[in-house]
Amino acid sequence: MRVAIAYHSGYGHTERQAQAVADGVNGIEGVEADLVPVEDLVDEESPAWDLLDQAGAIIFGSPTYMGSASAQFKGFMDATSGRWMDQRWAFKMAAGFTNSGSQNGDKQNTLVQFCTLAAQHGMVWVNLNLMPGNNHSGGSKDDLNQMGASLGAMAQSNVDVGADIAPGKSDLDTAGALGANVANAVLRWNKS
Numbered sequence: 001m002r003v004a005i006a007y008h009s010g011y012g013h014t015e016r017q018a019q020a021v022a023d024g025v026n027g028i029e030g031v032e033a034d035l036v037p038v039e040d041l042v043d044e045e046s047p048a049w050d051l052l053d054q055a056g057a058i059i060f061g062s063p064t065y066m067g068s069a070s071a072q073f074k075g076f077m078d079a080t081s082g083r084w085m086d087q088r089w090a091f092k093m094a095a096g097f098t099n100s101g102s103q104n105g106d107k108q109n110t111l112v113q114f115c116t117l118a119a120q121h122g123m124v125w126v127n128l129n130l131m132p133g134n135n136h137s138g139g140s141k142d143d144l145n146q147m148g149a150s151l152g153a154m155a156q157s158n159v160d161v162g163a164d165i166a167p168g169k170s171d172l173d174t175a176g177a178l179g180a181n182v183a184n185a186v187l188r189w190n191k192s
Contacts, residue, residue: 001031001186003093003179004052007061008038008073012163014063014099017155020172021059021097024179031056031183038076053083056186057093057126059179060114064098067106069113077117090122093189095182097153097175099167111151126185128152128178133170144177146170153178 003025009015015037022033034055040048052058062073069077083089096114098107118125127150133143140146147154153175157166 001056001190002034002051002054003031003057003059003182003186004034004036004055005059005061006036006038006041006052006076008063008070008076010063010065010070013155013157013166014061016163017097017099017153017167017172017175018061020175021061021153021179024176025183027176028180028183028187030187033179038072041076041079044079053088055092056190057095057182058089058123059182060094060096060117062098062110064100064105064107064110067109069110080117080121084121087122092123093126093182093186094118094123095126095152095178097155097178099155099157101157101159103156107154108151111149115151124189126182129181130174130177141168142170144170145174
């Protein structure tokens with residue numbers, strides 16, 4: 001079973017998050033991840049589209065810029081309209097992740113965009129399925145799901161540091177947990 005991760009990364013931070021999601025997927029026996037940058041999907045004839053069409057799940061990822069997915073990711077969203085008309089992705093699993101410079105950054109809006117895109121395609125949304133971390137006096141930014149997300153994985157990367165430093169370990173571990181959760185869901189969903 002394959003899981004495609006369709007993502008855009010402006011400065012490399014979201015690409016690190018995408019790799020962590022892929023590592024989580026690949027950690028589940030019987031499931032393998034394909035990283036698909038949306039730049040590879042600009043041409044309608046690109047073989048990268050086949051990776052999405054044949055996958056049991058598609059995980060969407062984008063930085064949150066100005067309270068929504070990046071323009072490059074929105075271009076990909078619009079380019080899926082032919083697949084929407086054919087309902088090619090109906091009943092596939094879907095999930096999402098995002099990253100921004102600030103703690104909040106309106107990242108929830110980006111995950112809602114992904115969830116809506118999945119619903120329009122007739123896909124089945126898989127949430128993060130982690131309790132929120134860092135939400136009590138004994139918590140810390142090192143907690144799993146330290147951003148307290150439910151719909152998908154969120155990460156924070158300071159705008160003045162490179163992708164070699166951010167996002168931090170807890171956010172990458174949270175992304176890995178999302179990947180593992182989707183992989184397990186795909187296996188359950190596709191049981192014969």
